[in-house]
Amino acid sequence: MRILISGASVAGPVLAYWLNRYGFAVTVVERAPAQRKSGGHAVDLFRPAMEIVDRMGVAEDIRAKATGTEALEIHRPGANTLRVDLRKVFTAVSDNHVEIMRDDLSEILYGTNSSEVDYIFGDSITAIGDDGEVTFERGPAQRFDLIVGADGLHSNVRALVFGPESRYSTWIGAYLAVISVPNYLDLDGVMAVTVEVGRGAGIYSAAHMDDARALFMLRPPQPLDYHHRDTERQKQLLRDHFRGMGWEVPRLLAELDRTPSFYFDSITQLRLDTWSRGRVTLVGDAAYCPGAAVGGSTSMAVVGAYILAGELATHAGDHRAACAAYERRMGDYVRRSRGFAVAAAKVIVPARRLDLWAMLNAVRLINHVPAPVSRAAAKLNNKGVRLHESIVVPDYPLRDV
Template sequence: MKHTEKSRRAAQRPSLTGRLTGGRPAPKRTVLISGASIAGPALAYWLNRHGFEVTVVEKADSPRDGGYPVDIRGTALEVVRRMGILPRLREAHIDLRRLTFLDADGGRVASLDPHAVTGGVAGQDLEVRRGDLTDALHAAVRDDVEFVFGDRVDTLDEGAHGVDVTFRGGDRRTFDMVVGADGLHSRTRAMLFGPEERFHRYLGYCFAGFTLPNTFGLSHETVLWNTPGRAAALYAVGDGDAVHGLLAFARPEPPHEAFRDPRAQRDLVASVFADAGWEVPGMVAAMRDADDLFFDVVSQIRMPRWSSGRVALVGDAAYAPSFLTGQGSSLALVGAYMLAASVAHQDYTEGFAAYESGTRAYVTANQDQVGKGDAALFPTTAEALERRDAMLRGLSAAPPAPRGRPAHSALTLPESVPAG
């Protein structure tokens, strides 16, 4: 059921950039954002700060909570600082203290400080529950822009003076610009650029994520079991009664037949792990009963351009890097900032071009952190697994000193309007 959030204070607020014409402020440029996860609310915040009239439409009935923890690193930390939500996110930081690798029999290969493996910076980088990040973003902007939940864009028709939008709920409105922030499987992208297959880069893995009871005594840690081409992980973000489970496996081609059939997904995962040891049989049983199962392939979105006419894409819809990089949320936050800054003082044609030219190298550097089929956490051959384990045994408990400028910090933000 559709419902709309917007404060009266926001509706009456004058534009920060409007010029007086005949004693009245110039009309604000209007923007529709499709998607209210991470990139969408972040973009709404910055567009509002630049004086746009913003509407966010989201097919879910409310801001989404739950989900796996996400990382905020490098340049993205500066984005959330300028938004004023860094203190809140620091309070929500997950203090992951140990990452343990196991062999096929459940024997310990290595137990390390997580930063030694991820390349993160202790005391700076953030890891928070996805729901905590979406809550913080929504709270930062909900009083200033219009949110429409329980609805979605049905059609887009660009004309000389804007984009005519028909919503699934029946409403019709016209906007100066539209931005798709609707994720890896973006409907906006499909409407403007064609089928996902044109831009989808499969990285050779499938995964199933779910929650299960913490009967393992885990606290603030991740345990990862591997055999060639298979991995099972238990992730305890705190001392709670539940843990996140992950079952991942290599597969030459995506299992298209399973994407729309939850039973087929469960059967596929169960067949892959049928002879697995350690705690995997119990994880498979929990996966079959889980009401929050999320099944997908590990993939990236690679596009030659991120806009068409008055419509642009941001975040995973334009450049999903895959969870193997740990940079999906950070790219979404940085991309939102860059898009808003680029369109703030020029028309959409110049603004979209500036957004892409200023952001693409940063996006590509982060996407290139992982290659197809050779993710260090999920070796696909016995030889690769042996090399990985030897490397892990050689790592010290403390993370190595960073060399050069890491990809997650490879962009310096332009100045924008003051946060607050």
């Protein structure tokens, strides 16, 4: 069975690894000319995803590249700096958690199968036929038994087969931007932020990094008008919305003119009734992005890719039965992540003074609650901060397909 995967970031390499282990013939096509190393931002892997990468033999490599961020400092005009022990937060959320820069994670995952799987960089799919015939921008047409879109929130595969993104996307009220900046504050293990009603900004570095990342989150009253590839317009929107904000924000905004990497996007959920159609299925953010920075989408992408591969092996390549089983196994997890992401976005970027007051007081409370108590309280609710711990990772035995 020949399988084509579009996307070589996180879900794509995980899926390719397991499909290759199960004996499928796998090709991965990636629009970028090479493995991305454009700066990236910090992402989280929770226990289920860590179990999967452990089975892939790279859990220790991932831990070795952990960001090392252990504290959060919140700076407010005229107020004392609030400092939070993030280790206490992470242990409450997950029994096995790693924060890692996305590009480092992608590089490690790609390395698990780059010599065994056919990776095609610098190309993209232009059409997909009902019979599995795929045409590309540059390479010759080929036929595949299954095509998988693992190409992110703005998935090309999803657009070709399921239609415009606007049919399935739901803005949940906020935007996120991340840029690379010099580590001029000499941050080591600390994320420093400032927050106001409707906007917040910060800077953090990570172990093994010479520079730092500045992040901006904003909650405008209505969706912003821009194209997702128009970076100059996006930068101007940031300048407009963060004008007049104090602390380090003017310096961070000044870096917009010289940053080597820039990310800006809405915090958007995808809500599709099905992720499969004919010989095409979707995985990761292309299928069920719960919202960047608020829904654990990277961890979910690893789990989804592993389950899709396992179901294809279990059903001996019957893609229709396998995709249906994959959707059943992931459905509840995805639906609960959506609800959590909406609530998290409201907390992280408060829309009202009352919400900001509640957030700051919750932070103060964390500092006074003993770690064992916070872990015990969190474990009482697997629909909230512990939702990523609730999914059981199936054991798919290796078999010939």
